[in-house]
Amino acid sequence: MEELDTTHMKVAEMLGKPMQSPGCNARPKILDAGAGEGRLSVELKKRGFDVSACDILLENRFPQDIEYKRADLNEGIPYPDNYFDVVTCVELVEHLEDPWHLLTECNRVLKKGGAIVITTPNIINFYSRIAFLLKGRFFCFGPNEMRRGDHINPVTIWEIRNILNDTGFGIETESCNRKFGLDGIKKGVAFIACMMLSPFLSPKDTNLLRGEILIIKARKVKAVE
Numbered sequence: 300m301e302e303l304d305t306t307h308m309k310v311a312e313m314l315g316k317p318m319q320s321p322g323c324n325a326r327p328k329i330l331d332a333g334a335g336e337g338r339l340s341v342e343l344k345k346r347g348f349d350v351s352a353c354d355i356l357l358e359n360r361f362p363q364d365i366e367y368k369r370a371d372l373n374e375g376i377p378y379p380d381n382y383f384d385v386v387t388c389v390e391l392v393e394h395l396e397d398p399w400h401l402l403t404e405c406n407r408v409l410k411k412g413g414a415i416v417i418t419t420p421n422i423i424n425f426y427s428r429i430a431f432l433l434k435g436r437f438f439c440f441g442p443n444e445m446r447r448g449d450h451i452n453p454v455t456i457w458e459i460r461n462i463l464n465d466t467g468f469g470i471e472t473e474s475c476n477r478k479f480g481l482d483g484i485k486k487g488v489a490f491i492a493c494m495m496l497s498p499f500l501s502p503k504d505t506n507l508l509r510g511e512i513l514i515i516k517a518r519k520v521k522a523v524e
Contacts, residue, residue, distance in 0.1 A: 306476040306512045307339045310389055310416050313472075313516060316346045325349075327384040330408065332401075333372060333391030337362045348385070353377060373397065376404040383408050388417045390512075393439070393450045398458075402466040409519045415468060421475060421513045422453045438511075456513055468517040475510020 317327040326349040331340045334352035341362055344350045352361065353368045353376065361367040370377045373396050386405045392398045405415050420439035421427065427438030436442070437453045456473065463470055507513075 306418050306514065307342065307389060309474075309476050309514060310339065310387060310418065311342045311346065313416060313514070314343065314346070314348075314385065314387075314414075317348055328382065329385040329387065330376070330378065330383045332376060332386055332388050332405070333394065334361070334367070335390075336360055337365060337367075339387060339389055340365050343387075351378070351383075372401060372404075375400075376408050378408045380407050381410050384410055384413050386413070386415045388415065390418055392417060392419045392454055392459075393452050395452060398452065398454055398462050399466065402462050402468070403523055406467045406519055406523050411519055411522070413519045414471075415517050415519070417459065417463075417515045417517070418476070418512050419454055419459070420450070421456070421507065421510050423455055423507060424510055425508050456507065456515075459513070459515060463515070463517050465523075467519055467521045467523040469520045470515060470517045472514075472516045473507075474514045475506050476512040476514060477510065 314329075326347055329343055329348040329350050331337075331343065331350060331352040332354075334340050334354045336356065337352060340350050340352045344365060351366045351368070353370045353372065354361075355369065355371055358367055358369055368377045372391070386409055388401065388405065392401060395401055402415075402417075409415065420437075422437040422440070424438060430441075431437055434441075440450050440453045460470065
């Protein structure tokens with residue numbers, strides 16, 4: 300299994316280690332939805348969470364010491380209502396047909412006050428805007444990704460905010476995993492152009508204009524049908 304990348308590690312660090320009430324041995328239940336081969340699941344278990352996971356991959360590709368259910372998340376999450384304290388959706392929403400359905404399902408399986416962490420390619424960063432201007436495609440949504448069926452649904456931060464609000468969540472934090480820098484001619488040109496044009500662009504947050512992957516943490520504030 301590969302080591303955690305920077306997005307997985309930032310999500311793990313954001314969640315930290317679970318807090319337990321005095322005299323209570325129960326560990327917080329966390330669902331790693333769209334878990335892939337389990338890199339984040341393994342790290343969360345090490346940190347003390349009671350981890351469950353689901354994805355479309357066959358069971359034999361997942362660590363055997365973590366509960367795993369094979370599921371098409373376009374159809375739903377195979378767990379009961381009000382079951383989890385935390386749900387993570389790391390690099391998932393861009394793979395699915397309907398993000399409203401996904402987050403409605405996350406709301407359903409979360410306890411009231413439970414947390415959700417969502418990550419997805421940041422298609423409003425300046426590099427993505429340059430790619431769309433010159434080639435008509437967003438960052439991480441080129442012909443190869445679309446042809447393989449990997450990334451089928453580019454989602455902006457404004458859309459994610461609206462979906463979370465519509466599905467009963469309140470946003471707590473918005474961040475990115477890392478910033479584009481001068482590590483290549485194309486990215487360097489985008490970076491310089493970003494610095495020159497950023498006063499005229501929306502949003503004004505340079506972290507969003509330069510960040511590669513959006514990381515949003517929200518909390519369930521109400522149940523939805």
